Amino acid sequence: MIAHKSIKFRLTALYLMAIAVVLVLFGTIAYLLLKNNLYRNLDVALSARSAEIQRSIKIEGDRAVFDEKVNEIVLVYDANGALFQRQGPTNVEFANIGKTVEQALYGEASFVSAETPEGPYVRMYAAPFNADPGTRMALVVGRLPNEILAMLATFRLVILNSSFLVVFLAGVGGWFLAGRTLKPVERIADIARGIGESDLSRRIDVESDDELGRLASTLNGMIARLEEAFVKQRRFVADASHELRTPLAVIQAESSLVLEKPRSQDDYRRSLELVAQEVAYMSEIVGKLLVLARSDSGSEPINVQEVDLAELLTGLSQDLEALAQEKALRLSFGPMDGVSVRGDRVRLRQLFMNILDNAVRYTPAGGTICGSVVRQDDHAVTTIGDTGIGIADEHLPFIFDRFYRVDKVRTDGEGGTGLGLSIATTIARMHGGSIEVESRVGEGTTFRVLLPVAGPPAKPPTTTLPPPPTP
Numbered sequence: 001m002i003a004h005k006s007i008k009f010r011l012t013a014l015y016l017m018a019i020a021v022v023l024v025l026f027g028t029i030a031y032l033l034l035k036n037n038l039y040r041n042l043d044v045a046l047s048a049r050s051a052e053i054q055r056s057i058k059i060e061g062d063r064a065v066f067d068e069k070v071n072e073i074v075l076v077y078d079a080n081g082a083l084f085q086r087q088g089p090t091n092v093e094f095a096n097i098g099k100t101v102e103q104a105l106y107g108e109a110s111f112v113s114a115e116t117p118e119g120p121y122v123r124m125y126a127a128p129f130n131a132d133p134g135t136r137m138a139l140v141v142g143r144l145p146n147e148i149l150a151m152l153a154t155f156r157l158v159i160l161n162s163s164f165l166v167v168f169l170a171g172v173g174g175w176f177l178a179g180r181t182l183k184p185v186e187r188i189a190d191i192a193r194g195i196g197e198s199d200l201s202r203r204i205d206v207e208s209d210d211e212l213g214r215l216a217s218t219l220n221g222m223i224a225r226l227e228e229a230f231v232k233q234r235r236f237v238a239d240a241s242h243e244l245r246t247p248l249a250v251i252q253a254e255s256s257l258v259l260e261k262p263r264s265q266d267d268y269r270r271s272l273e274l275v276a277q278e279v280a281y282m283s284e285i286v287g288k289l290l291v292l293a294r295s296d297s298g299s300e301p302i303n304v305q306e307v308d309l310a311e312l313l314t315g316l317s318q319d320l321e322a323l324a325q326e327k328a329l330r331l332s333f334g335p336m337d338g339v340s341v342r343g344d345r346v347r348l349r350q351l352f353m354n355i356l357d358n359a360v361r362y363t364p365a366g367g368t369i370c371g372s373v374v375r376q377d378d379h380a381v382t383t384i385g386d387t388g389i390g391i392a393d394e395h396l397p398f399i400f401d402r403f404y405r406v407d408k409v410r411t412d413g414e415g416g417t418g419l420g421l422s423i424a425t426t427i428a429r430m431h432g433g434s435i436e437v438e439s440r441v442g443e444g445t446t447f448r449v450l451l452p453v454a455g456p457p458a459k460p461p462t463t464t465l466p467p468p469p470t471p
Contacts, residue, residue, distance in 0.1 A: 007178075042123055047125055064085045075097075081138075247282050317371065343430075390439045
């Protein structure tokens with residue numbers, strides 16, 4: 001991985017940028033505060049020194065006499081604003097103190113940073129003073145801020161060097177901390193790279209409750225779902241292969257047997273009938289697998305229209321009447337509320353036919369199959385029950401799985417493809433509904449199909465679900 005594209009590098013860079021911004025702000029504010037404080041102290045010292053000099057100065061004729069030694073720049077101006085006497089460097093001229101002197105002669109003291117042709121400026125304080133009664137003069141006291149400039153330069157040097165050192169140490173520490181922080185991510189990535197289709201049982205160790213712990217938990221959940229999907233896929237492929245292998249073996253064996261030697265016309269007919277039967281069975285399996293595959297991919301076309309469930313279920317009961325009479329079964333349908341749903345009539349017919357087909361297939365002679373359609377809140381509840389052999393509790397969670405058959409329970413020789421209920425629950429989900437099932441071994445099974453009602457929400461229902469049929 002390129003270093004500057006790694007999260008570790010970017011985190012360290014952002015951390016250093018934040019540190020640098022804080023140091024710049026801190027250094028600038030500290031520098032300005034120190035500078036203002038130093039010049040404020042200088043102004044206080046000049047004001048105090050001016051008062052001392054005023055007490056010690058005497059005007060004798062055309063000059064001023066100081067009782068003490070003066071080390072500062074001292075300028076004395078007469079009442080006309082002309083320079084009366086100067087103490088200190090005599091070769092330095094100040095170009096911008098005329099206005100300050102005028103203010104002092106009018107009795108207003110002020111500070112000024114006087115510029116000089118040589119470059120360095122002088123901080124000066126101009127104040128009025130009375131040499132003789134009735135004679136006002138101006139006294140200007142100035143000092144070169146060399147000590148302040150040197151102290152500020154030293155402070156800038158200290159701040160810069162300290163900032164570079166802090167940034168360097170912060171960079172090293174940030175790089176180390178970012179590495180330690182992202183180490184669990186690298187471990188998660190290593191484990192994830194080691195998890196393949198053939199080994200989805202591995203999980204990422206969750207050692208904390210922070211964001212990385214939640215990430216590991218999320219990935220573990222995703223891997224668990226993938227493992228479950230792969231298990232179902234492998235089982236589906238194995239079951240489909242098993243279901244198709246038997247009719248193919250029958251076709252191959254029958255064809256080989258017929259081709260061994262000439263047969264009579266009746267033998268050929270029986271062989272072709274057997275082959276046609278196995279081909280029809282294979283076609284049924286392939287057709288149902290195609291429906292499931294299209295439903296899984298979301299490409300199954302749906303012709304949406306309003307479907308009256310009572311009318312649909314009544315029509316199915318009439319279609320099953322002949323088969324029910326053949327097995328000596330009694331059909332009982334009611335109550336049948338006039339409830340409509342929006343959906344594909346063909347698919348909904350297939351849903352209920354698959355459930356009714358199971359009811360007829362696994363209900364012994366003399367049993368009863370009942371059905372009803374009622375409205376419950378905003379759902380149409382279609383109930384189909386039988387007094388058949390029932391399903392054990394340990395099999396109920398799996399009856400909607402593809403190719404799942406409760407062979408140990410259903411011992412009457414009847415058998416289907418194991419795809420009917422899987423297709424039924426798929427169609428129910430396609431229409432925004434669901435299927436519920438209740439069963440007891442030896443007493444029967446009841447399926448309830450819940451589908452959203454077409455139109456506005458209904459008033460609270462006045463009917464209740466009928467109880468499961470009794471043997």
